[in-house]
Amino acid sequence: MTKILITNGVIYDGLGNEPFEGNIYIEDELIKKVFKKGEDTPELKEIEKEAEIIDAQGKTVTPGFIDIHRHCDIQPFYGTDFGKVMLAQGITTTVAGNCGFSMVPVPEEEEKAEEMFAFAEPVVGPAYRGIHTYGEYMDALDKIKLPLNFASMIGSGTVKIAVKGFANTPFTEEEMKKASGYIEDALEKGAVGVSAGIMYLPECYNSTDDYAKMLAPMGKYKTPLCTHIRGEGDSMVDSVKEVIEIGKKVGCPVEISHFKSCGMANWRKEIHRAIALIEEARNEGQDVTCDFYPYEGGSTALTTMVPPAFVNGDMNRALQRMGTKEGVEEFCKSLEVDYDDWDNFAITLGWDRILISGVNKESNQKFVGKMVSEAAKEYGFESDGAFVAWLLHDENGKVAIINMSMCQEDIDTVAKLPYSTVISDSIYAVTDTPHPRMYGAFPKIIREYVEERHLFTMEEAVRKMTSLPASRMSIARRGQIKEGYFADINIFEPSKLKDHATFEKPVQLASGIEKCFVNGKLAWENGNMCDDACGKNLRRTDV
Incomplete structure (x- = not known):
């Protein structure tokens, strides 16, 4: 049986109560006893003889x-x-x-x-x-x-x-x-x-x-x-x-x-x-x-910024369409719509507050750490939406972002x-x-x-x-x-x-x-x- 006694700590019980100085006795996986400062009981004295002592003098002790x-x-x-x-x-x-x-x-x-x-x-x-x-x-x-x-x-x-x-x-x-x-x-x-x-x-x-x-x-x-x-x-x-x-x-x-x-x-x-x-x-x-x-800032997948109207129930097909001229045009137009039942962050937040945080392909690592609008401009895309479509298509949707929202x-x-x-x-x-x-x-x-x-x-x-x-x-x-x-x-x-x-x-x-x-x-x-x-x-x- 493992016996540990944490002594002299400032204990926060986790319930929001005032902290108190005291000792915590652990047997194997459980808290067996909690002693407040001044409770020098015979039980505590016996525990001190048997347990491994960890002195937490002046330290804060909290639940995990x-x-x-x-x-x-x-x-x-x-x-x-x-x-x-x-x-x-x-x-x-x-x-x-x-x-x-x-x-x-x-x-x-x-x-x-x-x-x-x-x-x-x-x-x-x-x-x-x-x-x-x-x-x-x-x-x-x-x-x-x-x-x-x-x-x-x-x-x-x-x-x-x-x-x-x-x-x-x-x-x-x-x-x-x-x-x-x-x-x-x-x-x-x-x-x-x-x-x-x-x-x-x-x-x-x-x-x-x-x-x-x-x-x-x-x-x-x-x-x-x-x-x-x-x-x-x-x-x-x-x-x-x-x-x-x-x-x-x-x-x-x-x-x-x-x-x-x-x-x-x-x-x-x-x-x-x-x-x-x-x-x-x-x-x-x-x-x-x-x-x-x-x-x-929040963090999620770039696919969350693809309008459901564009996906139309088939994500694979949507990603494939983003690899075509017609699909890119359609995608960019869908980003201009203010939907009643879906938040269009392209409008309410803007691509200059969307940071690319994760891609799979080594060739796309150059975009990581850049805002979408920054990457689109730096690498010669005609619009932010066109860059997003290209990246999602190239990565098969596997792009992580941070949105400063x-x-x-x-x-x-x-x-x-x-x-x-x-x-x-x-x-x-x-x-x-x-x-x-x-x-x-x-x-x-x-x-x-x-x-x-x-x-x-x-x-x-x-x-x-x-x-x-x-x-x-x-x-x-x-x-x-x-x-x-x-x-x-x-x-x-x-x-x-x-x-x-x-x-x-x-x-x-x-x-x-x-x-x-x-x-x-x-x-x-x-x-x-x-x-x-x-x-x-x-x-x-x-x-």
């Missing part, structure tokens, strides 16, 4: 941080290195399967499967083949080393692709039954929630009633629907209204993912209208919350909501220039939002990164320093916890986490991963 929104679904199957980026930030538990994207289910037809893999690659990374169902996915995760705790959702976008590809036609009765069956199967096998990417193809073709039918099994399990809403620009308020209605029809909690207002014309006003809708729903007893990341004032407004959770929304496109949030979102909260700008207290920040996300996703016995809870614990000095990743130089590990325990094992110490097998594959029913 929990990131409920990363797109690392595939990463565990390529090794444990992906955990370094998270452990360096004090993240001990993550949730994959966001924004409607999940690794499974995989379409039965090979051609459709390859189309799905290509579509998802700018978000979740290169495909890992051989796993087809949610049950197979969970079984595979059980058998490999995990550097931190790993929980998963199922994506309703992936479900729809598995059932009917990228078609823009309504579900047939049989297709709807199959889609709903995929959802129920995943929930039965321990999915901690269902995610939707209503902005993305092919989910953008779904109606509210489609979601109500597809997600009906969620009403029984009461797991949250985590939603990338239909529009985060001009249609953001109506999109929030839509997902609140979906949650009401399904009878499930709603989590609005990376809640923000995009487009300069919408800044400082639309976010308040949307919050009013959330508050109204909450006052009426509906469980609606949100999360945010602490950056003014938000203002700090709106981010702060969301951050201060008592029910908002901190996330990173890290995507895993193959690139040397990922969004800096992958490497620094959680330390940035403490460095900037607590230490520098005093937007909220340390205990509030810790709560938004521990007990609040754990509760939201029903991650049992994590997110608190509490007897009987799993010993996921960080030790650090707040003034030394730093994020170093920037948009110009994003691939820089955070520093300052002195020790990070995962399930009672020392996983990270002073910049090094000590043990890459401390994590567990979590299911909703885990206790």
Whole structure:
């Protein structure tokens, strides 16, 4: 039996309460006892004789941080290195399967499967083949080393692709039954929630009633629907209204993912209208919350900026048409339309605020790190749209972007909501220039939002990164320093916890986490991963 006693730390319990000085006794994977300063009991004296002592004098001790929104679904199957980026930030538990994207289910037809893999690659990374169902996915995760705790959702976008590809036609009765069956199967096998990417193809073709039918099994399990809403620009308020209605029809909690207002014309006003809708729903007893990341730029796939009207239910054909003169002309014209049911960032944001962050071909690396308008001009394209069409065609859609779409004032407004959770929304496109949030979102909260700008207290920040996300996703016995809870614990000095990743130089590990325990094992110490097998594959029913 492993026995560890962390002594003299300033303990933040994760619930937002005032910190206190004390000791934490760990036996194997659990927090066995928490002693406040001055409780020199006979029990503590006996423990001191037997346990390994870790002196945390003057240090902050918190629960391990929990990131409920990363797109690392595939990463565990390529090794444990992906955990370094998270452990360096004090993240001990993550949730994959966001924004409607999940690794499974995989379409039965090979051609459709390859189309799905290509579509998802700018978000979740290169495909890992051989796993087809949610049950197979969970079984595979059980058998490999995990550097931190790993929980998963199922994506309703992936479900729809598995059932009917990228078609823009309504579900047939049989297709709807199959889609709903995929959802129920995943929930039965321990999915901690269902995610939707209503902005993305092919989910953008779904109606509210489609979601109500597809997600009906969620009403029984009461797991949250985590939603990338239909529009985060001009249609953001109506999109929030839509997902609140979906949650009401399904009878499930709603989590609005990376809640923000995009487009300069919408800044400082639309976010308040949307919050009013959330508050109204909450006052009426509906469980609606949100999360945010602490950056003014977002990250996604360039295909998200292709109008659904141009795709017309067939992404492969759309990408092929972008390689023809007629197709480029048609695409450029589609970018000039202000759509009622889809946010056209080419208009509301502009190509001079869209940064190319990831491509596959070596010949296109010269575009990475440049704004679309900059690259189009520098390399002689007749228009921004023509360059986008050429690049998407040449890369078969596998292009990642960063969109500088938000203002700090709106981010702060969301951050201060008592029910908002901190996330990173890290995507895993193959690139040397990922969004800096992958490497620094959680330390940035403490460095900037607590230490520098005093937007909220340390205990509030810790709560938004521990007990609040754990509760939201029903991650049992994590997110608190509490007897009987799993010993996921960080030790650090707040003034030394730093994020170093920037948009110009994003691939820089955070520093300052002195020790990070995962399930009672020392996983990270002073910049090094000590043990890459401390994590567990979590299911909703885990206790």
